[in-house]
Amino acid sequence: MATGRTHRPATRSRGIPEATVARLPLYLRALTALSERSVPTVSSEELAAAAGVNSAKLRKDFSYLGSYGTRGVGYDVEYLVYQISRELGLTQDWPVVIVGIGNLGAALANYGGFASRGFRVAALIDADPAMAGKPVAGLPVKHTDELEAIISDNGVSIGVIATPAGAAQQVCDRLVAAGVTSILNFAPTVLSVPEGVDVRKVDLSIELQILAFHEQRKAGEDAAQESAAQESAAPAPAVSGGADRRKGPDGDVPAVMPA
Amino acid sequence: MATGRTHRPATRSRGIPEATVARLPLYLRALTALSERSVPTVSSEELAAAAGVNSAKLRKDFSYLGSYGTRGVGYDVEYLVYQISRELGLTQDWPVVIVGIGNLGAALANYGGFASRGFRVAALIDADPAMAGKPVAGLPVKHTDELEAIISDNGVSIGVIATPAGAAQQVCDRLVAAGVTSILNFAPTVLSVPEGVDVRKVDLSIELQILAFHEQRKAGEDAAQESAAQESAAPAPAVSGGADRRKGPDGDVPAVMPA
DNA sequence: ATGTCTTTGTGAACGCGTGCACAAAGATGG
DNA sequence: CCATCTTTGTGCACGCGTTCACAAAGACAT
Numbered sequence: 001m002a003t004g005r006t007h008r009p010a011t012r013s014r015g016i017p018e019a020t021v022a023r024l025p026l027y028l029r030a031l032t033a034l035s036e037r038s039v040p041t042v043s044s045e046e047l048a049a050a051a052g053v054n055s056a057k058l059r060k061d062f063s064y065l066g067s068y069g070t071r072g073v074g075y076d077v078e079y080l081v082y083q084i085s086r087e088l089g090l091t092q093d094w095p096v097v098i099v100g101i102g103n104l105g106a107a108l109a110n111y112g113g114f115a116s117r118g119f120r121v122a123a124l125i126d127a128d129p130a131m132a133g134k135p136v137a138g139l140p141v142k143h144t145d146e147l148e149a150i151i152s153d154n155g156v157s158i159g160v161i162a163t164p165a166g167a168a169q170q171v172c173d174r175l176v177a178a179g180v181t182s183i184l185n186f187a188p189t190v191l192s193v194p195e196g197v198d199v200r201k202v203d204l205s206i207e208l209q210i211l212a213f214h215e216q217r218k219a220g221e222d223a224a225q226e227s228a229a230q231e232s233a234a235p236a237p238a239v240s241g242g243a244d245r246r247k248g249p250d251g252d253v254p255a256v257m258p259a
Numbered sequence: 260m261a262t263g264r265t266h267r268p269a270t271r272s273r274g275i276p277e278a279t280v281a282r283l284p285l286y287l288r289a290l291t292a293l294s295e296r297s298v299p300t301v302s303s304e305e306l307a308a309a310a311g312v313n314s315a316k317l318r319k320d321f322s323y324l325g326s327y328g329t330r331g332v333g334y335d336v337e338y339l340v341y342q343i344s345r346e347l348g349l350t351q352d353w354p355v356v357i358v359g360i361g362n363l364g365a366a367l368a369n370y371g372g373f374a375s376r377g378f379r380v381a382a383l384i385d386a387d388p389a390m391a392g393k394p395v396a397g398l399p400v401k402h403t404d405e406l407e408a409i410i411s412d413n414g415v416s417i418g419v420i421a422t423p424a425g426a427a428q429q430v431c432d433r434l435v436a437a438g439v440t441s442i443l444n445f446a447p448t449v450l451s452v453p454e455g456v457d458v459r460k461v462d463l464s465i466e467l468q469i470l471a472f473h474e475q476r477k478a479g480e481d482a483a484q485e486s487a488a489q490e491s492a493a494p495a496p497a498v499s500g501g502a503d504r505r506k507g508p509d510g511d512v513p514a515v516m517p518a
Numbered sequence: 519a520t521g522t523c524t525t526t527g528t529g530a531a532c533g534c535g536t537g538c539a540c541a542a543a544g545a546t547g548g
Numbered sequence: 549c550c551a552t553c554t555t556t557g558t559g560c561a562c563g564c565g566t567t568c569a570c571a572a573a574g575a576c577a578t
Contacts, residue, residue: 017564019566020565021469021472024472025469026465029447043526044526045525050449054566056566056567056568057565057566059525059526060527060528062526062527063526069526070526070573071524071527071572071574072523072524072575072576073526073574074524074525075526088468089472089475094467094471094474103369104363107361107362107365107366111363111464114464114467116464118471119464119471157474158470158474182470182471182473183470184467188288188372190311198470198473198474200466202461202466203284204370204461205373205376206281206285207443207459208417208443209349210280210281210284211417211457211459212347212348212377212378212441213280213283213346215353215417215440215457216347216348217348276535278535279535302555304555315536315537316536318556318557319536319537319557321556321557322558329543329544329545329556330542330543330555331544331546331554331555331556332545332554332555333554333556
């Protein structure tokens with residue numbers, strides 16, 4: 001899960017915990033599926049299973065929104081869909097711009113999950129003049145020169161950055177200057193933004209690295225680690241002193257220092 | 260940030276907190292950049308700024324790995340790169356399969372961030388026979404029929420699912436049955452997996468919805484909410500009783516119930 | 519109307535993560 | 549060798565998030 005908020009450390013927004021907000025879309029998806037199957041009500045137990053969470057957690061989450069359930073029965077599906085949608089701000093239309101129409105940007109433009117949730121792709125923007133005018137996902141790609149005008153004309157407040165890492169900060173600055181206050185960043189960089197601008201980051205390679213960590217751990221449980229002695233390219237610290245002592249929290253850290 | 264682990268609730272893996280593990284790739288990226296600029300050492304303050312975190316947090320994170328710094332000087336960049344890489348399991352090669360070669364799958368296949376971190380795309384797999392053999396990112400797309408053989412032949416333990424939601428669980432089951440124990444899921448579904456299999460989820464639409472929530476909140480700070488009265492399609496609960504009372508945690512929740 | 523049964527809503531306890539603030543360690547200069 | 553200065557490593561406290569467990573609420577049958 002690519003996660004990561006920036007700024008506003010843990011500001012419990014309007015009394016709703018951040019962790020709960022992050023789960024609301026999950027519930028909404030499960031509820032939408034139930035709604036399409038014309039299921040009238042669900043218990044917290046059933047819905048929790050469908051969303052992949054604990055039922056107590058789900059009930060506590062809903063309790064932050066108000067008392068929308070009926071004891072002995074459960075939750076009314078349609079009503080809950082509406083309440084969560086409203087809470088998340090999905091009853092209104094959110095125009096979005098995607099900057100950087102490479103492989104990933106094109107994939108995002110074609111992604112159906114946006115439109116179905118109240119997000120409308122207002123424009124696709126790329127710095128490459130050769131891309132300008134080319135249709136992607138039914139929209140003509142605009143050149144970066146038009147960025148400010150597009151944002152202002154469409155009242156865009158959410159921007160998606162899918163550029164290479166090197167261009168991300170510059171694009172971010174222009175988006176913010178033009179009035180964007182929420183950014184979804186796919187570029188592998190830490191963006192710095194002024195106060196009041198929200199940034200969320202999705203980093204594909206980080207997710208894989210976390211999986212690799214757990215995978216390595218699983219593999220290491222059976223076979224004791226001998227991989228630490230296989231390489232020879234291990235650099236040594238440049239500092240003088242005896243920094244070769246190891247004080248790992250466990251005793252299983254090999255005391256060898258790569259030469 | 261698309262985040263979300265599944266199973267193993269908070270198993271502090273080998274003494275390293277999950278939150279720390281999630282930040283190690285961040286540090287690694289910042290350190291790699293420093294390494295390329297031939298910077299010999301960094302202080303926790305500098306590195307923390309580059310990674311976008313608190314310096315105290317960074318020092319505590321590193322303390323879980325051992326004492327790799329030198330007081331009065333800082334951390335040796337090359338040495339730290341090596342230690343974190345080893346800790347994350349990136350000193351070895353991880354063959355990966357990507358299932359579902361649509362727009363997103365193709366974007367992932369072309370993503371450079373994988374190969375540079377020890378991940379090797381062993382195969383691209385798609386269910387569409389028309390895709391079979393077509394080259395994507397320099398690799399010929401394989402048909403789903405070959406899934407089990409590919410995984411077994413290449414010793415693949417990490418799978419990436421980029422299929423439509425409907426196919427995800429089935430693909431997941433086949434991956435797991437074939438020996439995959441870590442899955443990165445881009446399909447908007449909750450996957451159920453047996454014990455011992457790690458699943459991480461990246462959901463593009465969820466990230467946008469979280470941004471929309473905060474965006475709505477920002478907008479609502481100035482203009483008091485009047486949008487709640489604009490629509491007419493609000494469903495009412497099917498249950499009989501007087502469920503129309505609202506007991507929101509704050510008093511700012513409108514007490515009107517959509518008719 | 520009364521009793522039973524189901525399911526919600528939440529009080530309370532616990533654990534993890536974060537950040538402060540400082541002592542210990544070592545570099546550096548005289 | 550001593551003093552000073554920088555920076556790490558960590559003890560401690562605090563707050564958020566999770567989970568348990570149960571009382572309250574309401575549906576439903578009799």
